[in-house]
Amino acid sequence: xxxxxxxxxxxxxxxxxxxxxxxxxxxxxxxxxxxxxxxxxxxxxxxxxxxxxxxxxxxxxxxxxxxxxxxxxxxxxxxxxxxxxxxxxxxxxxxxxxxxxxxxxxxxxxxxxxxxxxxxxxxxxxxxxxxxxxxxxxxxxxxxxxxxxxxxxxxxxxxxxxxxxxxxxxxxxxxxxxxxxxxxxxxxxxxxxxxxxxxxxxxxxxxxxxxxxxxxxxxxxxxxxxxxxxxxxxxxxxxxxxxxxxxxxxxxxxxxxxxxxxxxxxxxxxxxxxxxxxxxxxxxxxxxxxxxxxxxxxxxxxxxxxxxxxxxxxxxxxxxxxxxxxxxxxxxxx
Amino acid sequence: xxxxxxxxxxxxxxxxxxxxxxxxxxxxxxxxxxxxxxxxxxxxxxxxxxxxxxxxxxxxxxxxxxxxxxxxxxxxxxxxxxxxxxxxxxxxxxxxxxxxxxxxxxxxxxxxxxxxxxxxxxxxxxxxxxxxxxxxxxxxxxxxxxxxxxxxxxxxxxxxxxxxxxxxxxxxxxxxxxxxxxxxxxxxxxxxxxxxxxxxxxxxxxxxxxxxxxxxxxxxxxxxxxxxxxxxxxxxxxxxxxxxxxxxxxxxxxxxxxxxxxxxxxxxxxxxxxxxxxxxxxxx
Numbered sequence: 001x002x003x004x005x006x007x008x009x010x011x012x013x014x015x016x017x018x019x020x021x022x023x024x025x026x027x028x029x030x031x032x033x034x035x036x037x038x039x040x041x042x043x044x045x046x047x048x049x050x051x052x053x054x055x056x057x058x059x060x061x062x063x064x065x066x067x068x069x070x071x072x073x074x075x076x077x078x079x080x081x082x083x084x085x086x087x088x089x090x091x092x093x094x095x096x097x098x099x100x101x102x103x104x105x106x107x108x109x110x111x112x113x114x115x116x117x118x119x120x121x122x123x124x125x126x127x128x129x130x131x132x133x134x135x136x137x138x139x140x141x142x143x144x145x146x147x148x149x150x151x152x153x154x155x156x157x158x159x160x161x162x163x164x165x166x167x168x169x170x171x172x173x174x175x176x177x178x179x180x181x182x183x184x185x186x187x188x189x190x191x192x193x194x195x196x197x198x199x200x201x202x203x204x205x206x207x208x209x210x211x212x213x214x215x216x217x218x219x220x221x222x223x224x225x226x227x228x229x230x231x232x233x234x235x236x237x238x239x240x241x242x243x244x245x246x247x248x249x250x251x252x253x254x255x256x257x258x259x260x261x262x263x264x265x266x267x268x269x270x271x272x273x274x275x276x277x278x279x280x281x282x283x284x285x286x287x288x289x290x291x292x293x294x295x296x297x298x299x300x301x302x303x304x305x306x307x308x309x310x311x312x313x314x315x316x317x318x319x320x321x322x323x324x325x326x327x328x329x330x331x332x333x334x
Numbered sequence: 335x336x337x338x339x340x341x342x343x344x345x346x347x348x349x350x351x352x353x354x355x356x357x358x359x360x361x362x363x364x365x366x367x368x369x370x371x372x373x374x375x376x377x378x379x380x381x382x383x384x385x386x387x388x389x390x391x392x393x394x395x396x397x398x399x400x401x402x403x404x405x406x407x408x409x410x411x412x413x414x415x416x417x418x419x420x421x422x423x424x425x426x427x428x429x430x431x432x433x434x435x436x437x438x439x440x441x442x443x444x445x446x447x448x449x450x451x452x453x454x455x456x457x458x459x460x461x462x463x464x465x466x467x468x469x470x471x472x473x474x475x476x477x478x479x480x481x482x483x484x485x486x487x488x489x490x491x492x493x494x495x496x497x498x499x500x501x502x503x504x505x506x507x508x509x510x511x512x513x514x515x516x517x518x519x520x521x522x523x524x525x526x527x528x529x530x531x532x533x534x535x536x537x538x539x540x541x542x543x544x545x546x547x548x549x550x551x552x553x554x555x556x557x558x559x560x561x562x563x564x565x566x567x568x569x570x571x572x573x574x575x576x577x578x579x580x581x582x583x584x585x586x587x588x589x590x591x592x593x594x595x596x597x598x599x600x601x602x603x604x605x606x607x608x609x610x611x612x613x614x615x616x617x618x
Contacts, residue, residue: 029468032469036471040388048534055545058542058548059546063484
């Protein structure tokens with residue numbers, strides 16, 4: 001009997017949804033405050049009364065308060081195609097690990113990612129990816145010193161369209177050192193050796209394929225921001241148009257920044273009173289990092305930051321040097 | 335200044351500093367004007383000074399100042415807004431649309447409204463951010479705007495579908511229909527009367543559960559209560575409703591046993607009613 005009861009209730013409740021009061025909706029501000037439980041009881045009452053008779057606003061409220069994750073495409077986990085991409089990703093990780101542990105050398109490190117077709121690269125490219133790993137001496141490259149981390153020019157990578165969307169983002173490798181940008185040819189001047197710890201301006205750039213792009217013939221790439229410091233007031237500046245215009249970036253609105261290090265999407269900015277900020281998403285979100293060895297906490301002005309490796313951060317003040325080898329979780333001082 | 339007098343210099347200075355207005359080059363006078371406007375829009379004219387101070391203290395001042403500075407074209411505020419909210423907006427839109435591409439489209443369509451494309455008669459831009467009053471967070475408000483836009487679009491599509499459905503739907507039956515059996519009319523009248531006697535929260539719970547088919551967890555999140563509380567309350571309301579409906583039917587002269595059976599009898603007709611009522615609602 002109770003199975004039929006809900007239908008009776010639902011049918012009679014639907015009648016209430018047609019009352020004239022249901023047509024006058026509370027504004028977004030009131031609905032937000034209701035969802036966040038920030039309305040006083042006298043303000044909450046009329047909103048609740050409306051919600052009881054308005055399926056439109058209930059639907060909005062359900063979407064606002066819902067924590068539904070992004071839909072995941074259904075895929076056969078054990079299909080050969082997926083397994084091949086998993087293997088490709090594993091090899092890419094292995095290559096990254098090998099490259100990051102190798103000392104700087106005058107021989108370019110060849111990079112090969114299975115399932116990604118290598119296109120013929122012009123001979124004047126500074127970085128090439130010609131052969132299968134391990135292969136110490138690739139054919140068509142200039143003999144220049146290559147920093148520990150390098151990047152693959154995007155037009156050398158031809159991604160197969162149907163599989164592209166399921167491929168995890170390949171680890172991208174970009175030098176943190178100052179570089180000259182020549183976007184037309186994707187070539188760059190590479191420093192002969194690792195420079196010493198340097199104060200800003202310290203800029204970098206890179207290209208990443210947009211997620212979901214399935215056009216293999218003409219892949220779309222997004223330019224990563226350029227970063228530098230405005231020396232006098234210690235303001236962080238970013239440019240999204242290859243340095244033509246610069247905008248100030250407010251991190252906490254107080255700190256005067258004195259040092260900056262950019263490595264790919266990772267940005268470290270330090271300033272007065274030992275304040276250190278870290279962003280892992282090209283400056284969209286920032287988190288403050290406390291520099292302390294458990295006994296003393298860094299209070300001096302940070303004058304330089306170096307990130308030779310994503311896990312290794314070296315900070316310099318006038319009187320000391322701090323080092324972290326776990327991405328800023330723990331620190332030691334010299 | 336009116337607000338400064340109410341709060342006192344020290345408290346007023348604290349509120350101004352807390353709002354971050356100085357960082358966005360919003361003067362104290364502009365800050366006061368902004369708060370007065372919010373008071374006018376939320377509270378009745380005869381609101382007491384206590385109600386006004388309580389409201390101002392409960393506002394998200396930092397978000398409010400940021401939104402209004404953006405609406406007035408403050409470039410520093412826009413930089414801050416874009417760096418802090420752009421990514422969140424895309425993520426929220428993707429979660430609402432349950433699709434990354436459609437979510438991005440939804441969020442992008444909102445940007446024009448946030449920036450303000452329409453112009454007033456005096457040439458000033460009209461930004462949607464002007465309607466943010468700071469009672470909730472700016473992030474939550476943006477999500478609400480996105481959800482409203484999404485539901486509006488979705489309902490627009492459903493209206494088109496509903497029109498086709500309506501052509502094939504059977505003729506609606508209701509209490510006023512003389513062809514209905516007397517007992518069915520009595521059942522519907524009794525149910526309506528009992529539902530009218532519920533409070534708003536009880537009606538909300540029933541509507542969300544029986545009409546919208548929401549899960550207990552979803553309803554719990556909507557009302558800020560645990561799903562077990564929702565379940566308990568729904569059980570109690572349902573039992574009470576059933577008891578009261580049967581009681582009313584008995585008062586109308588229907589035997590107890592027959593009244594209990596009636597809750598199970600008219601199902602097929604009621605199913606038609608539900609479909610019709612919902613279709614009507616969509617058309618409204």
